Amino acid sequence: MQKTCETRSREHLEALHWRYATKKFDPSRQLTEKQLSGLLEAVRLSPSSYGLQPYKILVVTDPELRRQIQAASWNQSQVTEASHLLIFAHRTDFGPELIDSYLDEVAETRGTAREALAGYGEFMKSKLLGQSPEQKASWSARQAYIALGTLLSAASEFRIDVCPMEGFEPARVNQILGLDAQHLSAVLLAPVGFRSEADATRLNPKVRRSHESLFAYL
Amino acid sequence: MQKTCETRSREHLEALHWRYATKKFDPSRQLTEKQLSGLLEAVRLSPSSYGLQPYKILVVTDPELRRQIQAASWNQSQVTEASHLLIFAHRTDFGPELIDSYLDEVAETRGTAREALAGYGEFMKSKLLGQSPEQKASWSARQAYIALGTLLSAASEFRIDVCPMEGFEPARVNQILGLDAQHLSAVLLAPVGFRSEADATRLNPKVRRSHESLFAYL
Numbered sequence: 001m002q003k004t005c006e007t008r009s010r011e012h013l014e015a016l017h018w019r020y021a022t023k024k025f026d027p028s029r030q031l032t033e034k035q036l037s038g039l040l041e042a043v044r045l046s047p048s049s050y051g052l053q054p055y056k057i058l059v060v061t062d063p064e065l066r067r068q069i070q071a072a073s074w075n076q077s078q079v080t081e082a083s084h085l086l087i088f089a090h091r092t093d094f095g096p097e098l099i100d101s102y103l104d105e106v107a108e109t110r111g112t113a114r115e116a117l118a119g120y121g122e123f124m125k126s127k128l129l130g131q132s133p134e135q136k137a138s139w140s141a142r143q144a145y146i147a148l149g150t151l152l153s154a155a156s157e158f159r160i161d162v163c164p165m166e167g168f169e170p171a172r173v174n175q176i177l178g179l180d181a182q183h184l185s186a187v188l189l190a191p192v193g194f195r196s197e198a199d200a201t202r203l204n205p206k207v208r209r210s211h212e213s214l215f216a217y218l
Numbered sequence: 219m220q221k222t223c224e225t226r227s228r229e230h231l232e233a234l235h236w237r238y239a240t241k242k243f244d245p246s247r248q249l250t251e252k253q254l255s256g257l258l259e260a261v262r263l264s265p266s267s268y269g270l271q272p273y274k275i276l277v278v279t280d281p282e283l284r285r286q287i288q289a290a291s292w293n294q295s296q297v298t299e300a301s302h303l304l305i306f307a308h309r310t311d312f313g314p315e316l317i318d319s320y321l322d323e324v325a326e327t328r329g330t331a332r333e334a335l336a337g338y339g340e341f342m343k344s345k346l347l348g349q350s351p352e353q354k355a356s357w358s359a360r361q362a363y364i365a366l367g368t369l370l371s372a373a374s375e376f377r378i379d380v381c382p383m384e385g386f387e388p389a390r391v392n393q394i395l396g397l398d399a400q401h402l403s404a405v406l407l408a409p410v411g412f413r414s415e416a417d418a419t420r421l422n423p424k425v426r427r428s429h430e431s432l433f434a435y436l
Contacts, residue, residue: 005253005376005377006252008375008376008377009252009253009256009375009376011375012260012372012375012376013256013259013260013263016260016263016264016368016372017263019265021265034224034227035223035227038227038231040429040433041231041429042230042231042234043432044426044427044429044432044433045231045234045235045424045426046234046367047237047239047367047370047382049384051425051426053426053427053432056432056433056434057432057433057434058433058434058435058436059433059434059435059436060436061435061436062436065436101427101431102425102427105425105426105427105428106425109423109424109425110422110423110425138356141360142359142360142363143363145360145361145363145364145367146363146364146366146367146370147367148364148367149264149265149363149364149365149366149367149368149370149371150234150367150370150371152265152364152367152368153230153367153368153371153372154230154234154371157226157227157229157230157375158223158226158227158230159223159226164265164364166267177436204328205327205328206263206327207269207320207323207324207327207328208262208263208269208271208323209262209271209319209320209323210323211258211259211262213319214261214262214271214274214275215258215262215274215275215276215277216274216275216276216277217276217277217279218276218277218278218279218280218283218395
């Protein structure tokens, strides 16, 4: 049965109301394989500039690694107590291979001759590769933030909790995970799992700016 | 009836598959008031760092303004042919009022005494206001990218089309809309509406990096 747009809209807004930045996870509750794979598939489908997805997502379960990362994250308990820890790491530097590997996927998925994509490849390269290293890193980090938005919306639909975190020491996390050598840098942490009954903040009404202060009509 | 997590997961992934960066909109189809308000409400509920939402969203319908913005966007037809044009403008500079106005909302929404929030306010100010102007602008722009992710996920659930765009001249758009004086800068355009039958790209299979190349398990 086809759901009406109105039903979809109501349900999705309910989901966004349900979510909150979970401060305390229930350490006894783990995501099932199916829940994890659904969540990661949503992240994989996230939009990004030209579809280039200039980042990697690390799925960390190793307890010792998570203890080390927790120490580099102002000892926040979510890092070790959530079911899984996702780390978004953006590309700090890239060359033509970022675009070429994407074009390989296009050719494969759409059955297009690789040569037919050369012109489009040159166009993307002209836009992206002339940037300074700082501009490249800024652009790729922003794409990771879209992916975070996609994760948070999907998790709310699936009733899975997330605590999006910018508050950690990227240089230390990069060192723990050996990311520098891969031209990657951790930009966002996202512990995922299920809220604890003991998290009093789960009862706080959601605070958002008013419609009037956030939107302007022109 | 409560939907199972599995049904939610399947339906949301279907929605993400359905969406694509719409290159050609049907200029005869407009969003209803209800569709527009649902979409904006999702954006209003978007997560952001500390919940501060350091951006504004401009909803542009004025045809002359849209023609001018189109000229500053490599003349892309989506800007004028979509039902509505949303513009995400991040705060390029901010002081304590960004945090104070948020705390006013907290006090109002949660019925908390404003003075009880002073300590939390000082904490946020110590984290945010010591940044350089460049760091502040970078931080606020990234929050707008989360809001874009929230918009794109919600629109896919509502079966509304969007063309997220970084490709425009921010300085020109800022001038057209008088954003500089408000310490705002356009960072993303999002024409929203309904795909045209004439958009051949709507038939392209979606290209995404493989699970193996995007995720690493540690």
